[in-house]
Amino acid sequence: MSIRSAKPADVPAILQLIKDLAVYEKAPDAVKSTEENLRVALFGEEPKVFAHVAEDGGKIVGIAIWFLNYSTWMGTHGIYLEDLYVDPEFRGKGYGIALLKSLAKICVERGYSRLQWWVLDWNEPSINFYKSLGAVPMDEWTVFRVDGQALQNLGKVTA
Amino acid sequence: MSIRSAKPADVPAILQLIKDLAVYEKAPDAVKSTEENLRVALFGEEPKVFAHVAEDGGKIVGIAIWFLNYSTWMGTHGIYLEDLYVDPEFRGKGYGIALLKSLAKICVERGYSRLQWWVLDWNEPSINFYKSLGAVPMDEWTVFRVDGQALQNLGKVTA
Numbered sequence: 001m002s003i004r005s006a007k008p009a010d011v012p013a014i015l016q017l018i019k020d021l022a023v024y025e026k027a028p029d030a031v032k033s034t035e036e037n038l039r040v041a042l043f044g045e046e047p048k049v050f051a052h053v054a055e056d057g058g059k060i061v062g063i064a065i066w067f068l069n070y071s072t073w074m075g076t077h078g079i080y081l082e083d084l085y086v087d088p089e090f091r092g093k094g095y096g097i098a099l100l101k102s103l104a105k106i107c108v109e110r111g112y113s114r115l116q117w118w119v120l121d122w123n124e125p126s127i128n129f130y131k132s133l134g135a136v137p138m139d140e141w142t143v144f145r146v147d148g149q150a151l152q153n154l155g156k157v158t159a
Numbered sequence: 160m161s162i163r164s165a166k167p168a169d170v171p172a173i174l175q176l177i178k179d180l181a182v183y184e185k186a187p188d189a190v191k192s193t194e195e196n197l198r199v200a201l202f203g204e205e206p207k208v209f210a211h212v213a214e215d216g217g218k219i220v221g222i223a224i225w226f227l228n229y230s231t232w233m234g235t236h237g238i239y240l241e242d243l244y245v246d247p248e249f250r251g252k253g254y255g256i257a258l259l260k261s262l263a264k265i266c267v268e269r270g271y272s273r274l275q276w277w278v279l280d281w282n283e284p285s286i287n288f289y290k291s292l293g294a295v296p297m298d299e300w301t302v303f304r305v306d307g308q309a310l311q312n313l314g315k316v317t318a
Binding site for chain 2: 018022027030031032033034037038041046048049065067068069070071072073074075076077080082083100101104105106107108109113114115116117118119120121122127130133134135136137138139140141142143144145146147149150151152153154155156
């Protein structure tokens with residue numbers, strides 16, 4: 001089993017898995033990202049988003065896309081896992097946990113205090129898997145989002 | 160009303176407001192952060208967390224602490240607002256919305272597609288305020304967290 005940091009040549013395979021995940025999350029048309037902007041984000045100057053991949057016989061079969069968060073309480077950075085996905089044909093081989101472990105290892109090595117991600121509430125298999133690893137649902141909290149026209153309106157300078 | 164990027168000299172006032180927010184969130188002992196690690200995080204080399212402050216008569220009365228996130232669907236960065244807090248004595252003057260608008264403005268200028276933050280479910284005044292700005296609760300999702308001993312265990316290399 002091979003888990004490693006992504007390389008520029010992995011971008012097409014990573015984007016395909018991002019699209020596959022969107023289908024699984026019932027949002028098949030949600031992915032506006034292109035190979036080009038993914039390449040710039042992951043491998044441009046001073047990247048602020050990162051990827052680990054799981055490789056099986058030379059094929060990219062799993063991805064973890066992540067970035068740094070920060071806890072004002074702990075006074076430390078942490079890792080926020082944006083996407084974790086393993087090709088269904090390659091499940092049950094431990095790639096998902098291996099990807100999570102690789103991020104947990106970075107946290108431990110760098111003194112980061114938290115590894116976080118979010119999960120769709122109906123995704124019970126994943127929720128049970130995460131709980132088995134000691135992850136705790138932050139049930140008291142709800143994420144709010146402003147985007148689209150509401151974001152444009154909020155960003156307007158008013159006199 | 161003055162909203163501006165934080166300066167190193169603001170660190171003590173920022174930390175005090177972080178502590179005040181923790182009290183409001185019913186976690187008065189949660190803040191392990193110190194002036195020193197806050198200073199390094201905000202003003203060290205290549206900072207990955209940022210602060211805006213609201214100033215009233217030379218006094219720091221509000222803070223927005225934020226970092227960059229990334230959407231694999233949109234293929235763009237966005238802003239994640241970690242802490243938003245206004246000193247209760249200075250509420251109702253528009254500092255909260257002015258801080259949010261300053262971050263929305265950065266999103267619009269840089270082409271970021273989302274401004275996000277999370278809210279405690281019992282914090283109804285804030286929830287109503289956010290909804291009035293066009294923010295949408297991501298009710299379908301739950302954040303999971305691994306920290307402490309569980310994170311150490313997950314980060315261990317196994318043979």
